[in-house]
Amino acid sequence: xANLTSVAGIIFANMHDLTINDLTKVRTMGSVPFGARYRLxxxxxxxxVNSGISSVGVITxxxxxxxLDHLGAGDSWDLSRxxxxxxxxxxxxxxxxxxxxxxxxxxxLEALANVIRFIENTSADYIVMNDCNVIVxxxxxxxxxxxxxxxxxxxxxxxxxxxxxxxxxxxxxxNINEEGLVYDVLLRAQASYANPNADDAANDxxxxxxxxxMNMFVMSKAFLLDIVKESSSRxxxxxxxxIMQRRCNELKIFGYKYEGYYSQxxxxxxxxxxxxxxxxxxxxxxxxxxxRPIYTKVRDEAPAKYGLQxxxxxxxxxxxxxIEGIVENCVLFRGVKVGKNSVVKNSIxxxxxxxxxxxxxxxxxxxxxxxxxxxxxxxxTVDYPVFVGKGETV
Amino acid sequence: MKHVKxxxxxxxxxxxxxxxxxxxxxxxxxPAVPYGGKYRLxxxxxxxxVNSGIDTVGVLTQYLPxxxxxxxxxxxxxxxxxxxxxxxxxxxxxxxxxxxxxxxGTANAIYQNMNFVDRYNPEYVAILAGDHIYKMDYSKMxxxxxxxNADVTIAVLEVPWEEASRFGIMSVDxxxxxxxxxxxxxxxxxxxxxxxxxxxxxxxxxxxxIANEKDETAKKDFGGNIIPDMLKDGCKMxxxxxxxxxxxxxxxxxxxxxxxxxxxxxxxxxxxDSNWRIFSRNDIMPPHYCGENCTIENSMITEGCNIxxxxxxxxxxxxxxxxxxxxxxxxxxxxxxxxxxxxxxxxAIVGEDTVIGENVIIGERPEKIENISEENWGVAVIGxxxxxxxxxxxxxxxxxxxxx
Numbered sequence: 152x153a154n155l156t157s158v159a160g161i162i163f164a165n166m167h168d169l170t171i172n173d174l175t176k177v178r179t180m181g182s183v184p185f186g187a188r189y190r191l192x193x194x195x196x197x198x199x200v201n202s203g204i205s206s207v208g209v210i211t212x213x214x215x216x217x218x219l220d221h222l223g224a225g226d227s228w229d230l231s232r233x234x235x236x237x238x239x240x241x242x243x244x245x246x247x248x249x250x251x252x253x254x255x256x257x258x259x260l261e262a263l264a265n266v267i268r269f270i271e272n273t274s275a276d277y278i279v280m281n282d283c284n285v286i287v288x289x290x291x292x293x294x295x296x297x298x299x300x301x302x303x304x305x306x307x308x309x310x311x312x313x314x315x316x317x318x319x320x321x322x323x324x325x326n327i328n329e330e331g332l333v334y335d336v337l338l339r340a341q342a343s344y345a346n347p348n349a350d351d352a353a354n355d356x357x358x359x360x361x362x363x364x365m366n367m368f369v370m371s372k373a374f375l376l377d378i379v380k381e382s383s384s385r386x387x388x389x390x391x392x393x394i395m396q397r398r399c400n401e402l403k404i405f406g407y408k409y410e411g412y413y414s415q416x417x418x419x420x421x422x423x424x425x426x427x428x429x430x431x432x433x434x435x436x437x438x439x440x441x442x443r444p445i446y447t448k449v450r451d452e453a454p455a456k457y458g459l460q461x462x463x464x465x466x467x468x469x470x471x472x473x474i475e476g477i478v479e480n481c482v483l484f485r486g487v488k489v490g491k492n493s494v495v496k497n498s499i500x501x502x503x504x505x506x507x508x509x510x511x512x513x514x515x516x517x518x519x520x521x522x523x524x525x526x527x528x529x530x531x532t533v534d535y536p537v538f539v540g541k542g543e544t545v
Numbered sequence: 546m547k548h549v550k551x552x553x554x555x556x557x558x559x560x561x562x563x564x565x566x567x568x569x570x571x572x573x574x575x576p577a578v579p580y581g582g583k584y585r586l587x588x589x590x591x592x593x594x595v596n597s598g599i600d601t602v603g604v605l606t607q608y609l610p611x612x613x614x615x616x617x618x619x620x621x622x623x624x625x626x627x628x629x630x631x632x633x634x635x636x637x638x639x640x641x642x643x644x645x646x647x648x649x650g651t652a653n654a655i656y657q658n659m660n661f662v663d664r665y666n667p668e669y670v671a672i673l674a675g676d677h678i679y680k681m682d683y684s685k686m687x688x689x690x691x692x693x694n695a696d697v698t699i700a701v702l703e704v705p706w707e708e709a710s711r712f713g714i715m716s717v718d719x720x721x722x723x724x725x726x727x728x729x730x731x732x733x734x735x736x737x738x739x740x741x742x743x744x745x746x747x748x749x750x751x752x753x754x755i756a757n758e759k760d761e762t763a764k765k766d767f768g769g770n771i772i773p774d775m776l777k778d779g780c781k782m783x784x785x786x787x788x789x790x791x792x793x794x795x796x797x798x799x800x801x802x803x804x805x806x807x808x809x810x811x812x813x814x815x816x817x818d819s820n821w822r823i824f825s826r827n828d829i830m831p832p833h834y835c836g837e838n839c840t841i842e843n844s845m846i847t848e849g850c851n852i853x854x855x856x857x858x859x860x861x862x863x864x865x866x867x868x869x870x871x872x873x874x875x876x877x878x879x880x881x882x883x884x885x886x887x888x889x890x891x892x893a894i895v896g897e898d899t900v901i902g903e904n905v906i907i908g909e910r911p912e913k914i915e916n917i918s919e920e921n922w923g924v925a926v927i928g929x930x931x932x933x934x935x936x937x938x939x940x941x942x943x944x945x946x947x948x949x
Contacts, residue, residue: 187832188848226621432851435831444829449622451824453816454582454847454860455833456808464839469832470583470847473817482832 158295159235159275159372160199163262164192165212166282166366170321170417173538174518179211181283182218183422184501184519186429186438187469187482190221191416193447194288194438195281196228201443202291204279205235208269210262212242212255221448228446240266259390260382263375270376278375282366286425287413288440289367294407298369303405305374307333307395308367310409313358316342321417323364323391325406333404336396365409412437423516423536426482426499430465452485460491476506490525497533521545549629551601551665553687553744555594556658558651559587559675560607565796568928568946569896573612576675578800579879579897581807581816582845582860584825585616586794589680590673591623591632592823597683599671601630603661605654607637607647622826635661650765656754667747672767674741678803679791680814680821686785687744696749696780699723699772700742700787712738713768715784723782728768737784740791743767749780790814797944801894801924804860804877808843828880830863838869854884862897871901876908879929892941896929903935914941 164181174183181192192209199207207230211218224230225237242254245265256262259280263270270278277298279291289308298306309325319340326335326347337345343353345361353359378394387393395404412434414425429435439445452471457463463478471486476493483489484501490508498515506512507525514531517523518541527545531537539545563575570578576587587604594602602625606613613634620632635658637647648654655662655672662670669690671683681700690698701715709730716725716735725734753771757763763770775782790813794800806812816823830849835841842857849864854871861867861878868886876890879897884890887904892911895901908925911917923942927933932948939945 429831430834432834435834439831445831446829449827451622451822453823454845456817457841457844457846459843461841461843463835463841465837466835467832468835468846471817478835 157276158204159273159278160204160207161278161280162192162195162207162209163282164209164218167284167417171419171422173419177541178217179215182221184484186426187467187484189445189447191283193445194286195283197445198289198291199279200228200230205230205232206273206275208238208240208266210240210266215241227448238269240269258388260379260393261388263379264383267379270372276372278370278372280368284416285365285413286438288438288443289409294369297407301405304402305404306369306407307404308365308407308409309362310365310413311360312363313360315358316355319345325362325364327362327406331405333399333406336399338391362406365413423499429467450485515539548664551630551667553599553669553671554662554665554667555599555602555671555673556655557590557602557604557673557675558654559604559613560648561676562608566800568926568944571928571946572609574606574608574610577612577616579862581804582847582862583827584823586676588823588825589678590675593681593683595623595625596821599683600627601665602632603635603658604632605635605658610636616826623824651767652754652757652771653765656758659751662747670745670747670750672743677741677791677793681787689785690744693783695783696746697775698744698783698785700740701737701784702740702787702791704736704738706736709733709736709738714738717784721784723784726772726776740787797924797926801877807845808858828863893925895927896931899927899929899931901933902937905933905937907939909941
């Protein structure tokens with residue numbers, strides 16, 4: 152199997168930004184807050200570190216100040232080391248090679264061409280590529296073993312699920328034969344075409360069973376360099392279209408089926424669902440495996456404090472919260488305050504947001520630092536949650 | 546190696562056994578005792594140093610140093626992993642002439658590490674206790690020390706007269722100059738107690754440390770020798786008034802009280818002040834989860850906890866589980882402890898990774914005890930890594946350090 156000292160990671164911090172527009176207006180996908188104390192990039196980064204990968208490059212595109220602030224030198228992930236470390240790869244790092252002159256890439260291949268020196272300079276033989284929209288605790292060692300065993304050009308990790316046309320739209324669907332070879336790749340698939348075995352009668356509302364890409368790829372460094380250079384020469388920039396879709400019958404693309412729990416964020420509703428699913432103890436234990444912890448930036452907050460009239464049920468609460476009201480089915484991030492006689496239900500309230508006294512909130516997603524007055528009512532519904540932007544005053 | 550000069554170096558005395566904490570200090574020194582949900586006592590002096598701009602700190606260890614050494618590590622959680630200075634754990638050591646050995650007293654401990662202090666050639670040295678809970682800006686005290694042109698400045702706190710005989714008591718004149726010092730006097734002449742926070746002009750202190758070391762009859766202690774000697778010689782010794790929260794947790798009761806103080810809004814110890822954070826090293830854990838059946842009232846709860854029972858007026862450390870139907874009241878539950886269903890824990894301290902079985906009853910509410918006295922009621926203590934079998938009853942004030 153692959154020697155793990157010879158594996159490097161590449162994380163795409165900005166991919167899928169547009170799927171949760173509200174939350175990425177001020178930040179990258181990678182720095183979207185998640186699960187009461189994390190940012191989405193904590194999951195791929197921790198997975199890499201826990202799989203023994205200590206050289207990780209993070210490709211950014213725009214809006215990356217909060218990401219840089221979060222990552223720092225990588226100490227929180229034990230990535231500030233002598234051998235291998237965290238490398239931030241912002242745009243305009245290599246203006247000679249690409250169509251965009253190293254600037255704002257149009258697709259994954261162009262992004263990789265922009266950072267080709269990082270890939271060339273790494274001593275790794277294998278590269279693991281990962282986006283920031285999947286919440287999972289995965290051991291990449293097993294994926295690397297699978298890759299070596301199959302002699303694959305590309306290994307792509309996928310999960311199985313049932314989705315309707317709306318839900319399928321942001322996903323990459325893989326059709327895979329018995330050997331595990333990917334023979335068809337669909338983007339923006341319609342339910343009736345998503346799966347060769349799908350019911351012909353399937354309409355847009357029908358949830359059809361599919362294999363959905365988790366946007367994790369393993370390749371050898373040599374192969375990756377080869378496709379990046381070739382694509383750059385031919386002005387191709389989309390990995391999904393130009394490599395996965397167009398060349399899937401020519402290349403050996405293998406699918407690695409991930410059987411454990413994961414959730415994928417590709418819309419506001421899946422963002423909310425992924426957060427809320429952490430209330431389930433089995434799912435929570437699957438993600439926060441004690442032997443493979445999910446690391447994040449330390450904030451040195453005091454423990455959460457519950458007041459005399461606090462009443463909190465079925466909620467995830469981070470340190471630094473001060474709760475004096477009623478909280479039900481919520482995710483409260485670090486430093487959130489809920490005042491006396493306030494009732495907050497079915498909501499996600501991000502860092503340092505303040506809800507004063509006698510407020511009522513139901514189905515609200517509040518970005519960080521919101522300043523809620525007293526006697527305010529914000530009511531969404533399960534289908535139409537209300538979003539309150541960063542720093543807004545309610 | 547070239548050392549950059551530092552104006553002030555801090556020396557934290559962290560070798561104390563804390564023998565009156567019994568089961569809680571059986572495998573760690575007192576400064577390593579957990580406090581306040583996610584801290585250990587030493588976080589307070591360490592964080593105060595960093596927040597006061599002191600970046601060079603020696604931590605003097607002696608008694609059971611493993612937990613403390615591991616905890617301090619390279620000082621990263623406090624920002625004390627520095628190119629110049631930073632935190633250094635200073636254990637006793639042998640030397641070729643046999644002149645060095647175990648620390649014989651607080652003054653001797655500093656004496657044996659004069660070489661450490663001298664590397665930074667400081668003007669001043671702050672001598673601090675490693676086991677006191679308080680938030681203090683040492684830079685203001687240092688400014689006062691400089692302004693007074695003092696040889697030593699001692700931080701003092703007004704204590705109730707009836708408690709004064711438990712402390713080192715300073716008498717001062719109208720200019721704040723210390724005129725008299727008495728260690729635990731039976732009849733105190735003042736109620737200004739020393740907090741165990743000193744700033745010395747290093748040259749002066751060094752002279753006294755060397756002299757004290759030569760005197761074979763001396764106790765080699767700050768309170769016993771250095772302070773009385775300096776006073777006798779007419780050194781300029783000034784008191785620096787401190788008027789906020791300060792606590793020395795010497796006993797089980799004071800440890801319990803100090804934790805409960807965090808739940809009392811009238812007590813001025815704000816851990817939520819982002820301008821004066823108390824830093825700590827913590828395990829990597831997810832946010833805590835409050836279940837469907839959970840009731841939490843006036844408590845502090847931190848990462849990794851899973852609460853599905855009742856928690857009232859309590860402090861829960863990281864990774865504590867309280868199962869459905871279990872009750873925890875007026876108690877301190879240390880990291881990783883597991884309280885099984887039906888168990889009732891009240892007025893108790895439960896140690897790290899201890900398991901409390903189903904329907905176990907620990908402690909009792911004081912109002913339910915007839916003719917309450919110090920003999921029949923007190924905080925119950927279950928030590929670290931102990932297992933209490935189902936249905937066991939543990940009385941108030943009991944101290945358990947083996948499986949039951």
